[in-house]
Amino acid sequence: MMDLEKHIKQKPSDFVVEEVIPFSPRKDGQFQLFLLKKSSLSTLQVVRFLSKLLKIKPSDIGFAGLKDRFAVTTQYITVPSDVNIPDKLCFINKGGKWLKAESIDFGREQGFCMERVGFTDQKLQLGDNSGNRFVIKIRNIHKEQRKIFYHNLEIVKKYGCANYFGEQRFGSVKGRNDFIFLYLLKGDVEKALKTYFSIKGSLKHWGNWELFYRDLRGNLEDYEKDLILGLKRGLSFEKAIRILPKNVRLMFNFAFQSFLWNEYLRRYIESKYPFKRVNFIHSWKLSFYIEVYDIEYLKNLEIPYTGREYSVNDKLFKEIIREIIDKFGIKEKDFGKEVAGIKVLTDGLRKAVFFPQDFKIVGKTKDSITVSFFLPAGSYATILLRNLLS
Incomplete structure (x- = not known):
């Protein structure tokens, strides 16, 4: 079976992402608009550092999307206009220490540069981008797999690609069904926190907060240190978890x-179309159709998250949603409930398929292919590549 990790992101420069926004910068406005280029850093790592540097709350910094960590990415961020920032700012991260720099070698160094490009009257919010342009080098692609790639590309051009959420959405999930969210929903906040910190290191000294802090200190964000120190002071698990930033708690949901x-x-897909099953993370599977007989219907189909606010007209989908929600023991009272200070299991709509635009082969070697394409906001390049390489 195809292992995506051996084909992409061997180097940050193998995976280049450029965000596209649907408006032009203005000459003045309530928010400064910066173009942020980063390498080997997550968007949230940069936002947390900037909030300390600029002495503002992380929530004061607006962004339209969370970009890959192990990649070279360009995106826009907003900062209130009354915050004093140089026109250009660069920092390198070396061993957890941030060092100011004149410029950065994005292919080799971990760091970011941001440059003011204008102003806007609206703070950027998640989803405010039009989409992203990608340039991706696919390595270790042998002759047989190359044939598979070109065959699958024809299918995608004709029928699009199933619009699954990519692995970036599941950073808080350690095992197959080990969702922090489900422990929170059941009221077991201690188990939720144990699962959260198990991703950081050993739980050997759980409960002895001084030793636990010592064990994990080198791997912790400042807010995680604050949470453990809060437990040491006698905070309840219910109060301590709220020390995690809201966007981290939202990630669990x-x-x-x-x-x-x-x-x-x-x-x-498995109920309606001929399909292939592909390995995903945590032994999960994704299924991709290989033929579609109602593409006009499918490409316009939007799937709700819960079906509570947005009704489901497709009878097959209605039945599937009900069965899966029942399987995980989700009750009617859980929808829209407040858990750990956030509203959970809220409804929304997401397109069932996406079509990559301007797909081009821009480079080839004996064992690699470099591709470029544009994807609409919310669609994942890693999902497209899993489809093309399987």
């Missing part, structure tokens, strides 16, 4: 809802 949505789509 998003990870579970994204998993459910992926399962809806996988089951739907």
Whole structure:
């Protein structure tokens, strides 16, 4: 079976992402608009550093999407106009220490540069981008796999690609069904926190907060240190978890809802079309159709997250959603409930398929292919590549 990790992101420069926004910068406005280029850093790592540097809250910094960490990415961020920032700012991260720099070698160094490109009257929010342009080098692609790639590319050009959520959505999930969110929903906040910190290191000294802090200190963000020190001071687990930034707590909910949505789509495809099954993370599977007899219907189909606010007219989908929600023990009272200070299991719509635009082969060697393409906001290049390489 195809292992995506051996084909992409061997170097950050193998995976280049450029965000596209649907408006032009203005000459003045309530928010400064910066173009942020980063390498081997997550968007949130940069946002947390900037909030400390500029002495503002992380929530004051707006961005339209979370970009890959192990990649070279360009995106836009907004900062209130009354915050004093140089026109250009570069920092390198060396061993956890941030060092100011004149410029950065994005192919070799971990760091970021941001440059003011204008102003806007609206703070950027998640989803405000039009989409992203990608240039990706696919390595270790032998003769037989190259044939598979070109065969699958013809299918994608004709029928699009199933619009699954990619692995970036599941950073808080350690095992197959080990969702932090489900522990929170059941009220077991201690188990939720144990699962969260197990991703950081050993739980050997759980409960002895001084030793636990010592064991994990080198791997912790500042807010995670604050949480453990809060437990040491006698905070309850229920109060301590709220020390995690809201966007981190929201990720627990998003990870579970994204998993459910992926399962809806996988089951739907397997019920209607000829398909191939592909390995995903945590031994999960994704299924991609290889032929579609109702493409006009499918390309316009939008799938709800819960079906509570947005009704489901497709009878097959309605049945699948009900079965999967029942399987995980989700009750009517859980929808829109407040858990750990966030509203969970809320509804929304997501397109069932996407069509990559301007897909081009821009480079070839004996064992690699470099491709460029544009994807609409919310669609994942890693999902497209899993489809093309399987």
